Amino acid sequence: MCHAGGMRADARKNYDHLLEVARGIVAEHGADASLRDIARRAGVGLGTLYRHFPTREALLEALLRSSFGDLTARAEHLGRSVPPGEALLTWVRECTRFTTTYHGVTQVMVAAIEEPDSALHASCVELRAAGARLLSRAQDAGAARPGTDGTDLFALIAGLAWLGDQPALAPRAEHLFDVIAVPALGGHDVVGATVHADHELPTTG
Amino acid sequence: MCHAGGMRADARKNYDHLLEVARGIVAEHGADASLRDIARRAGVGLGTLYRHFPTREALLEALLRSSFGDLTARAEHLGRSVPPGEALLTWVRECTRFTTTYHGVTQVMVAAIEEPDSALHASCVELRAAGARLLSRAQDAGAARPGTDGTDLFALIAGLAWLGDQPALAPRAEHLFDVIAVPALGGHDVVGATVHADHELPTTG
DNA sequence: CGTGGAAACGGAGCGGTGCTCAGCTTATTC
DNA sequence: GAATAAGCTGAGCACCGCTCCGTTTCCACG
Numbered sequence: 298m299c300h301a302g303g304m305r306a307d308a309r310k311n312y313d314h315l316l317e318v319a320r321g322i323v324a325e326h327g328a329d330a331s332l333r334d335i336a337r338r339a340g341v342g343l344g345t346l347y348r349h350f351p352t353r354e355a356l357l358e359a360l361l362r363s364s365f366g367d368l369t370a371r372a373e374h375l376g377r378s379v380p381p382g383e384a385l386l387t388w389v390r391e392c393t394r395f396t397t398t399y400h401g402v403t404q405v406m407v408a409a410i411e412e413p414d415s416a417l418h419a420s421c422v423e424l425r426a427a428g429a430r431l432l433s434r435a436q437d438a439g440a441a442r443p444g445t446d447g448t449d450l451f452a453l454i455a456g457l458a459w460l461g462d463q464p465a466l467a468p469r470a471e472h473l474f475d476v477i478a479v480p481a482l483g484g485h486d487v488v489g490a491t492v493h494a495d496h497e498l499p500t501t502g
Numbered sequence: 503m504c505h506a507g508g509m510r511a512d513a514r515k516n517y518d519h520l521l522e523v524a525r526g527i528v529a530e531h532g533a534d535a536s537l538r539d540i541a542r543r544a545g546v547g548l549g550t551l552y553r554h555f556p557t558r559e560a561l562l563e564a565l566l567r568s569s570f571g572d573l574t575a576r577a578e579h580l581g582r583s584v585p586p587g588e589a590l591l592t593w594v595r596e597c598t599r600f601t602t603t604y605h606g607v608t609q610v611m612v613a614a615i616e617e618p619d620s621a622l623h624a625s626c627v628e629l630r631a632a633g634a635r636l637l638s639r640a641q642d643a644g645a646a647r648p649g650t651d652g653t654d655l656f657a658l659i660a661g662l663a664w665l666g667d668q669p670a671l672a673p674r675a676e677h678l679f680d681v682i683a684v685p686a687l688g689g690h691d692v693v694g695a696t697v698h699a700d701h702e703l704p705t706t707g
Numbered sequence: 708c709g710t711g712g713a714a715a716c717g718g719a720g721c722g723g724t725g726c727t728c729a730g731c732t733t734a735t736t737c
Numbered sequence: 738g739a740a741t742a743a744g745c746t747g748a749g750c751a752c753c754g755c756t757c758c759g760t761t762t763c764c765a766c767g
Binding site: 305306307308331332333343344347353 | 728
């Protein structure tokens with residue numbers, strides 16, 4: 298990135314501090330937190346914030362970069378170590394859970410994914426691709442419905458994440474996952490049995 | 503309503519005109535359109551707008567009231583004239599389609615449904631109840647999955663509506679409906695066949 | 708008809724937002 | 738130590754939601 302190498306010492310210090318402060322404020326107030334507030338609490342002029350993060354999305358990208366990397370790495374790990382259907386469902390669940398960290402981040406993500414100029418574009422595309430790999434692997438194994446692609450999966454995750462962001466629905470997030478995501482993704486028979494063996498034991502035993 | 507009877511002639515005129523102008527601007531700019539803009543274009547002081555609609559939600563409620571009434575009436579009509587599973591799916595589809603009229607209205611609705619003081623609360627609760635009736639009828643007929651209630655249905659509709667509100671995903675709205683809503687609502691085996699001819703339950707061979 | 712008074716109106720004003728830019732300060736380099 | 742490029746600041750602009758009070762307008766009653 299442009300902020301890696303040739304940066305004046307004081308600038309780098311401000312950059313890091315700004316990011317640290319932003320992390321807290323965005324976690325508390327959501328993705329549309331006041332940028333003035335962030336600059337103020339960081340003890341820095343507003344112009345300084347804009348110098349380092351020319352747009353709000355650039356700031357969010359810096360905040361989310363590592364988490365997004367973690368999620369794509371997690372997808373690859375699950376894809377290697379867990380049965381396809383379970384890997385897919387687990388990953389989707391983890392993605393939706395993650396978004397609860399920063400309110401309103403889902404909206405920004407879906408806006409960014411088909412806006413190549415967005416600072417978040419690359420990360421979101423990468424995330425979608427990681428999901429698509431898990432999905433197609435699960436489809437090949439008969440553990441996920443055919444006829445869906447990475448964008449569908451991305452939309453599903455975004456929708457669930459958005460629901461979890463609504464105060465009125467957040468308590469039901471887990472239940473909504475079971476009601477919406479599991480049937481949408483589930484293979485022909487493995488719907489309930491794949492991930493949650495503890496929910497209810499059918500009369501097979 | 504308070505705006506039905508004893509209203510001065512000029513006030514009523516302003517009220518109606520404001521509503522008409524608001525309808526256009528909200529349709530164009532979404533639920534968080536500038537209230538100043540609405541007042542300005544209506545040729546009316548900002549205070550006048552606030553007099554008639556003390557909060558943004560009050561304005562939206564006035565805008566949406568008749569449509570909400572139409573949707574609940576539609577639910578009852580479908581419930582009487584169409585097989586349970588088809589009635590449910592058709593109604594859900596119509597609900598999600600409707601929200602495309604005003605961008606961002608979904609967010610306001612889910613915020614209002616558990617906020618009794620909101621001007622939109624009553625309408626949303628009524629809508630949820632109408633959906634719940636369709637749902638439980640479909641469940642009784644075996645044309646919808648058990649284990650879901652009116653709030654789940656409301657969340658499903660809201661999620662789909664929100665997805666349809668995102669420019670990047672709007673083109674896929676129909677497909678996402680098939681991928682998400684149909685499996686989530688569908689009966690045990692009739693997933694694909696639910697929409698058009700499900701009332702026969704062909705799996706009993 | 709007036710006309711008094713209640714109802715409605717208007718819009719300046721307050722505190723907030725995102726974002727820009729001209730002028731100033733400071734780190735770095737020679 | 739000076740030159741210079743990089744970085745910093747915050748006033749300023751246009752907008753937002755919302756309030757509040759002086760002014761205008763309607764309308765019912767006399």
